[in-house]
Amino acid sequence: MNPLLKHITLTSASALTTAKIGGAVWTLRPSSAGELAFFVSELERAGVKYMPVGGGSNLIVSDRPKTVAVSTSAFNLVEASGRKIYAGAGARLSEIMRVAEKNGLSGVEFWAGIPATFGGAVKMNAGAFSSETMDKVIYIDVLTGGKVKRLWKGGINYGYRHTDIDGIILGGAIALEPSSTDTIRQKTREYLEKRRQTQPAGKSAGSVFKKAGGVGAGKYLDLAGLKGKRFGGAVVSEKHAGFFLNDGGATFEDFRRLADYAADKVWQKFGVKLEKEVVYFE
Incomplete structure (x- = not known):
């Protein structure tokens, strides 16, 4: 057995x-x-x-x-020490932000509203509002070859929405800056409000495609007239074309067909090749 x-x-x-x-x-x-x-x-x-x-x-x-x-849900430790926070891969970004605020540490307010864990944020180098997760990283602990290894930031190859980390992320340390609780809360509120104004509520996987040539994919999708386009229960958001919503009972094939259709339309209209930011789990 x-x-x-x-x-x-x-x-x-x-x-x-x-x-x-x-x-x-x-x-x-x-x-x-x-x-x-x-x-x-x-x-x-x-x-x-x-x-x-x-x-x-x-x-x-x-x-x-x-x-x-x-x-990675069991790896959810969040611990502040001086100007650093160590977070396990399974720690929710919202919890890391809570600990940062409690300890008067600023720098990750741009995470506000991102429903991710630390491990995923590192792997995808999650970012918003001109800030990225790897901006804050000191080192990352990974399991590779059956052993735990510490990767210092200088030894990690990373860029827009990716890091080349081999192995499974266990956790890591980030560097933050001292600030007042009021200032941290104000920044967080501002970022949350920006998200509320520009991004749709509902069931989604966030941005479907990465930026192309520094231009948000949502702009191309909008100009291609794709807002409201649907396959089955998967639909392009009317509020932000970069988001596809599960409007009720969407299947994997609904989503994939919509993504393929949208990417093809952008290619035909603008000659721009869109790269997926979402990950297919098959």
């Missing part, structure tokens, strides 16, 4: 992701780095594809996924 069978469970895509699209996912929830290393070694030995999953805020799950989700 495979030793993972007593640890693996089926989890609905609705519980794992913000878009709430897709079928049930086989999920492992390690409680320590040692257990994570064991799970990964067994999955690799069996030739099973897996993916670390945090907040699932950029994932679109297929209707019958074969990939195993390895949840």
Whole structure:
């Protein structure tokens, strides 16, 4: 009997992701780095594809996924020390912000409203309002080759919406600046208000495509007349064309067809190739 069978469970895509699209996912929830290393070694030995999953805020799950989700939810430590905060991969950005504010530390207010975990924010170099997660990183701890390794920022290759980090992110430290609680709260409110004014509410995976040539994909999608375009339950937001909403019962194929259609229209109209920011979990 495979030793993972007593640890693996089926989890609905609705519980794992913000878009709430897709079928049930086989999920492992390690409680320590040692257990994570064991799970990964067994999955690799069996030739099973897996993916670390945090907040699932950029994932679109297929209707019958074969990939195993390895949840980082247990790695949720958030600890402040001086001008630094150490956060586990599974720590919600909102919780890190709460600890930062409590300790009078500023620098991550741009995370306000991003429903992600620290590990996902690092992996995708999540950003907003001209700031990015890697701007704040000091080092990242990863599990690679069955061992925990510390990667200092200077040794990490990163750029717009990506980092080339091999292995599974366990956590890391960020550097912040002292500030008053009132100032931090004011910045946070301002960013939340900007999001409220420009981004749609509802079930989504955030921005579907990355910027192209420094121009937001939403602008191209809007100019291509795609607002309101839908396939099944997946629809391009009327408020911000860069967001596709699950308008009720959207399937993986609905979303993929809409994304492919939208990218093709932008290519035909502007000669611009859009690159997905969302990740397909299949």
